[in-house]
Amino acid sequence: MRYGRPQVRSTRSPLTEEEKLNKPKVTKAFLRRILSYLLPYWPRLALVFAAIILSSLLGLLPPLLSGRIIDDGLLGRDFPLLVQLILLSFIVLIIANLINVLENYLTTWVAQHIIYDMKNQMYDHLQQMSHRFFTNNHQGDIITRMTTDINGVQSVIVGTLTRLVSNTIILVTTFAALVQKNWLLALISMIIVPLFILPTNQVGNRRWSLTMAKQEQTDASNQLFNETLSVSGQLLVKLFTRESKEYAKFEKINREITRLSIREILVGRWFRVIFDTFTNMGPMIIYLAGGFLMIKMGSDLTVGDITVVVALLGRLYLPVNVLLTIQVDIIRSLALFSRIFEYFDIPVEIKNSPQAIAPKECAGKIVFEQVSFHYEGKPVLKNINLTIEKGKSVAIVGPSGTGKTTLINLIPRLYDVTGGRVLLDGQDVRDLDLNFLRQNIGMVSQDTYLFNGTIRENLHYANEHAQEENLIRVCQEANIYDFIRTLPDGFDTLVGNRGLKLSGGEKQRLAIARVLLKDPKVLIMDEATSSLDSLSESLIQEAIEPILKGRTSVIIAHRLSTIMAVDDIIVLQEGEIVQQGTHWELLKEDGLYKLLYETQFKMALEDLEHR
Numbered sequence: 001m002r003y004g005r006p007q008v009r010s011t012r013s014p015l016t017e018e019e020k021l022n023k024p025k026v027t028k029a030f031l032r033r034i035l036s037y038l039l040p041y042w043p044r045l046a047l048v049f050a051a052i053i054l055s056s057l058l059g060l061l062p063p064l065l066s067g068r069i070i071d072d073g074l075l076g077r078d079f080p081l082l083v084q085l086i087l088l089s090f091i092v093l094i095i096a097n098l099i100n101v102l103e104n105y106l107t108t109w110v111a112q113h114i115i116y117d118m119k120n121q122m123y124d125h126l127q128q129m130s131h132r133f134f135t136n137n138h139q140g141d142i143i144t145r146m147t148t149d150i151n152g153v154q155s156v157i158v159g160t161l162t163r164l165v166s167n168t169i170i171l172v173t174t175f176a177a178l179v180q181k182n183w184l185l186a187l188i189s190m191i192i193v194p195l196f197i198l199p200t201n202q203v204g205n206r207r208w209s210l211t212m213a214k215q216e217q218t219d220a221s222n223q224l225f226n227e228t229l230s231v232s233g234q235l236l237v238k239l240f241t242r243e244s245k246e247y248a249k250f251e252k253i254n255r256e257i258t259r260l261s262i263r264e265i266l267v268g269r270w271f272r273v274i275f276d277t278f279t280n281m282g283p284m285i286i287y288l289a290g291g292f293l294m295i296k297m298g299s300d301l302t303v304g305d306i307t308v309v310v311a312l313l314g315r316l317y318l319p320v321n322v323l324l325t326i327q328v329d330i331i332r333s334l335a336l337f338s339r340i341f342e343y344f345d346i347p348v349e350i351k352n353s354p355q356a357i358a359p360k361e362c363a364g365k366i367v368f369e370q371v372s373f374h375y376e377g378k379p380v381l382k383n384i385n386l387t388i389e390k391g392k393s394v395a396i397v398g399p400s401g402t403g404k405t406t407l408i409n410l411i412p413r414l415y416d417v418t419g420g421r422v423l424l425d426g427q428d429v430r431d432l433d434l435n436f437l438r439q440n441i442g443m444v445s446q447d448t449y450l451f452n453g454t455i456r457e458n459l460h461y462a463n464e465h466a467q468e469e470n471l472i473r474v475c476q477e478a479n480i481y482d483f484i485r486t487l488p489d490g491f492d493t494l495v496g497n498r499g500l501k502l503s504g505g506e507k508q509r510l511a512i513a514r515v516l517l518k519d520p521k522v523l524i525m526d527e528a529t530s531s532l533d534s535l536s537e538s539l540i541q542e543a544i545e546p547i548l549k550g551r552t553s554v555i556i557a558h559r560l561s562t563i564m565a566v567d568d569i570i571v572l573q574e575g576e577i578v579q580q581g582t583h584w585e586l587l588k589e590d591g592l593y594k595l596l597y598e599t600q601f602k603m604a605l606e607d608l609e610h611r
């Protein structure tokens with residue numbers, strides 16, 4: 001899906017081939033589901049329909065009164081009656097307009113409340129989506145569903161639904177009034193209606209193709225904004241001095257959008273000329289036919305009757321035009337609901353089992369029992385057997401892409417195993433309450449994520465009730481407090497977009513402080529590979545020690561000091577554990593560990609020593 005595409009389009013644009021092919025299947029269940037969103041607001045909706053009917057009926061009165069104004073007031077030379085009739089028309093008009101205001105308020109209120117309900121439901125549903133869902137879907141698509149699609153419901157309720165009802169009522173009541181006045185003139189009034197059908201479709205087609213072309217250009221400009229106006233994008237632009245090239249690219253797209261917008265707005269101007277001419281000709285035809293009946297055929301039609309028919313004509317052509325094209329809007333509205341429901345129907349992959357257990361305490365013993373895992377058929381982990389006793393620490397090492405991150409992601413159930421079991425204190429993690437599980441696990445990822453807020457707010461994310469002294473303690477343990485103290489705003493310093501105002505090392509230490517504040521029984525850490533200056537390196541090293549104390553830790557290790565500090569090391573190769581033991585034990589073996597030590601860890605250590 002393209003970003004930002006308007007979901008409910010103008011009445012005049014017909015359906016595209018793609019839309020025709022993907023028309024939603026309108027089943028009873030589907031309609032009932034849409035209705036279920038309207039139902040809570042039925043008293044207000046009933047009031048809306050009553051208001052529409054009333055204002056349509058009141059709208060008929062002034063044209064009908066115009067007959068009496070002419071026949072009885074003007075031609076009958078009865079001035080008091082003339083004043084009365086005009087006053088009555090005036091009052092009717094005011095009431096009809098006041099009812100319109102009320103109707104508008106009510107429909108907007110109902111539409112916005114349905115949007116409110118749907119957005120809450122969608123956000124709640126998205127929160128339950130798995131890690132896989134967020135890695136597989138475009139962030140832009142998810143946001144489009146949350147915003148553009150759901151906001152489109154406003155036009156469905158305020159536009160399509162009320163337009164359909166009001167125009168049908170106006171058409172039926174006006175035509176009934178016309179027939180009641182004179183059936184022959186009523187039929188003649190309808191003669192020019194077929195003339196609207198063809199041009200309406202053609203103009204619609206033309207406008208639609210222009211809208212599509214413009215949308216493509218708008219998407220391109222959005223893409224350009226996303227890429228070049230983001231922090232990392234702008235950095236790239238600056239460092240490669242691409243400013244003038246990017247400007248030229250944007251200027252070209254912008255020019256095209258301007259050209260297409262002008263054409264889109266002006267398309268159909270000739271049709272409008274013809275439409276206006278014919279609708280203006282309508283009264284002339286009625287005068288001619290009415291005059292013929294009155295003068296030549298001796299009909300008892302009065303001048304007032306003919307004036308009424310002419311006045312009613314104005315109320316006839318507009319609803320005809322709207323109803324001719326409303327089918328397109330209806331299909332689009334249904335498609336909009338169908339797209340929203342599609343998202344609601346994505347099953348929740350990782351959820352609490354009905355008999356989920358939430359033990360009182362968590363000791364922190366972790367066991368992998370014949371665990372295997374594959375991503376959409378691609379095997380990543382094979383027959384992993386591993387026991388980590390409570391309070392012990394394990395480092396996972398291995399070449400890039402061997403499944404280290406995948407392995408640790410199975411513990412907090414970011415993914416579920418495809419074979420075997422992961423146990424926490426003897427319970428399959430799939431049988432544990434998700435909140436219990438994740439509350440007892442702390443994770444420090446390689447790519448530290450901080451919200452664009454203050455240091456304090458980012459720390460409070462782990463424990464919103466943490467007192468100042470606790471913040472200070474964890475920051476001291478994580479070796480970041482001395483830095484925070486040097487900042488003029490201290491804990492209230494803003495960290496910037498994704499924490500970019502902090503250095504890589506500072507961000508990592510803040511992330512460690514955050515996890516210490518959570519104080520989990522199990523700690524999982526993906527050590528950053530990025531090289532840091534020796535001071536940062538040793539500060540982080542010191543920060544890791546308190547983390548290991550008193551909790552079970554699983555660390556994807558890239559530093560020799562971490563490897564030396566843990567109780568056990570696991571060497572992973574192509575998804576299998578190929579070696580296990582302490583640093584000194586593994587060095588004695590002639591295996592992958594020795595190779596990794598020689599090529600990575602030792603070099604990193606020497607590099608550090610030379611700095």
Ligand SMILES: Nc1ncnc2c1ncn2[C@@H]1O[C@H](COP(=O)(O)OP(=O)(O)OP(=O)(O)O)[C@@H](O)[C@H]1O
Pocket residue numbers: 135375378380398399400401402403404405406407
């Ligand atoms: N969401 C995903 N969908 C499909 N394949 C994936 C996904 N995530 C990772 N993989 C693949 O699974 C394999 C293992 O990836 P994983 O991230 O677990 O490796 P790693 O050992 O942590 O690597 P590194 O040390 O480079 O971070 C890789 O081949 C990777 O391309």
